[in-house]
Amino acid sequence: MTTTFKDLRSRFGFHTTPFTREIAVKDRFPLGQFDEVVEALLHTLEARMSCALIAPAGTGKTSVLRTVISKLPEARYRTHYVKVTGLSKRDMCREIAQAIGLPPAGSYPSLIRKLQDRFHETSDSTGLRPVLILDEAQDLRPDTLAMLKILTNFDMDSKLVLSILLAGQPKLRDLLRRDDLEDVARRLAHYATLRTLTRDEVHAYLDHRCTVAGAASVPFDSGAIDALFEIGRGNLRATDQLARKSLEVAHQHDRDACSAAEVAQARKLLWP
Secondary structure: OOOOHHHHHHHHOOOOOOOOOOOOHHHOOOOHHHHHHHHHHHHHHHOOOEEEEEOOOOOOHHHHHHHHHHHOOOOOEEEEEEEOOOOOHHHHHHHHHHHOOOOOOOOHHHHHHHHHHHHHHHHHHOOOEEEEEEEOHHHOOHHHHHOHHHHOOEOOOOEOOOEEEEEEOOHHHHHHOOHHHHHHHHOEEEEEEOOOOOHHHHHHHHHHHHHHOOOOOOOEOHHHHHHHHHHHOOOHHHHHHHHHHHHHHHHHOOOOOEOHHHHHHHHHHHOO
16 A cells, blocks of 8 residues: 555644654744753844854754744844855855855955955944854864854954854864864853753653644554654654654554554664
8 A cells, every 4th residue: 555645644633744844933842951042042142142052963953043043033133044064264255155145256365354344234234133053063174163263353353243153063062172273162152052852852742743733642652652762762853754654654554553563663664
């Protein structure tokens, strides 16, 4: 039997396909650690300072960034998002220039000047506070990361103009601990971290995601919930993938709820 998401939704009482990345900020799982991290990052940015979000893959970093962006009023902030790779200083400047609407051409020194001028203009002429979010920052080259101390230096370091939010995996912390990046690390006024979910939090997360998708009950028995925690280890991304695949397996077997057996089979199908 061929599984269709429409049939799957009908069987389990979902209005939308559950456990996908397509979830609105307002429907984000309400968890204390997320809320604390969001508030701390917002507080730092509101003070015109820079900060870092360091989190293992799949623990909700992107969700936190989306929430932070949604809570920065467009009437007060001009937010720019750049997903970085191992680029040279000049190429990184070109990526940032493109993100803020500048022609991405010129030498490294001229690009730095153009970027600073634009951020200064945004702050002085429009009254908007520029915020630059650099995602996957663990992939920044050390010399490129060091460039940020120049990019945030205005009027001989006497004026706070640009706030930078570095977001990345734990490798970013190791990078910032390098002696040659001490100046950059000291420019960050706050470091936020995320952890994996506990067993009880995974249970609550499954209930929340099923409710948001329209189900009146959670189609996982207690054994399935335990298996989702043990296999997924509280990682949000892994839990989403396992839960969605487990529902597909249960549907294919004409079952109205998932047991540990479906979760185990889903694990084999996802990660052979």
